[in-house]
Amino acid sequence: MQEDAWLRAFHAGERACLERCYRDYLDAVIQAVGGVVIGADRETLVHEVFFRLLSDASLRESFNGGSFASWLRVVARNQAIDYARRRRLEVPFTDDGGGRTALDAVVDPSSLEEQIDVRWTLERFRERCLPAKWRAVFDVRFVAKLDQPTAARATGMSRTTLAYQEYRIRRLLRRFVLRGESK
């Protein structure tokens, strides 16, 4: 009975039901598409999946019970294929027949690439852009990632001065990264 009520609410596109779908199944959608695209493409693709779910009644009505997660994975995968075609990407899809692909079992190489990118960008910023007077705060807050009280003790400066310098560094870093100076 409860399942029927949920299905009716889902087909009807009731807001609370769809919000819950988003909260509960976002990770499943990310996993379904994450091995295919990364970065801006990944987030756009995830947005597309949920936007369709919210706005396309015929899509919602095509689910008639069973594993919602499995159904949503298929929707996400199909969306990813369509997205790759629009973006003219070449993406490998190998289905092992269980609804998961071989890619799902592989550790996402993009996370390693992201870590390298972060480290490299911090080094370039420190070398090219950061004034020497702010290096102490940069090293404790941005590199070592100490919290503010610990960072203030480590540098021997007051927390207010540290916070203000951090604020200035953030602004400089934002400009450095968003203008593409980090490349």
Added chain:
Amino acid sequence: MSASAPTIPDDDEQGCDRRYRRLVDAHFSGRVSPAGEREMRAHLVVCGPCRAYYDRHLLLGRLVPDGAPPMRDRLAGGLGLSAARSEAGARAVGQWRILAAAGAIAAAFLLVRVGPHRPFELEPRGAVPGSQLLAYELTPGGTPRPVGTYVHTEAGLAFAYANIGRRRYLMVFAVDETRRVYWYHPAWQSRADDPIGLEIAGDDAVHEIPQAITHHFAGRRLQLFGVFLDRAMSVRDIEDLVAHAPADNQRQLQLRIPGADVTQLDLKLVAAP
């Protein structure tokens, strides 16, 4: 979304309307509408430079302490949904919004009263606006807060200025109800010295003064002054003026300095949280 829309090559930074950059900025600061999000997403499919800009925002979020708002919250906002936010996510959004606000046009944070100081007179028509001082309080939480009607007794203050009047020097100080003067700029650390005002940039852009300074205030009220001058005055000159300045019926100092732009903010002192 149509696959037939023309694509913008990755290296064609100029081939794109800056409006889409602003939509990306709005997305990352949690201010984008669902319609704006859809427009942005449709554009990202066909625009390499804007995708790269979006990716730079993602990188920036990984670089800064506390990170950017998590994807869960950003996408929810763009879809017009509410996501269950973690406390860290909510705090990160707040921090980003404050940073964005602090970078906004200076008018949002102005001290009251600009121009030659005439507390009970209207500004004459056609008067050129005078220079302006911006004040930020640095709270124990660490995020700068623009000073409004109060400051905490143990807070650090930092300042920025816009030298619209094209003055040469700036002096920043606070006065409590006993007429005790607390100096910010110039710093006055030894009674043997008599420092003069800070020489400042001669344009009307917003310039930040790097140091944040903490005083331990006594009393219940404080007046914060920014004095823009063409001639050098020393801290002792100012303290002499403060000691002899008239007060209104609310016991607020009426500080007049001929030829100077005096900006003033009357504040309550609040105990530190």
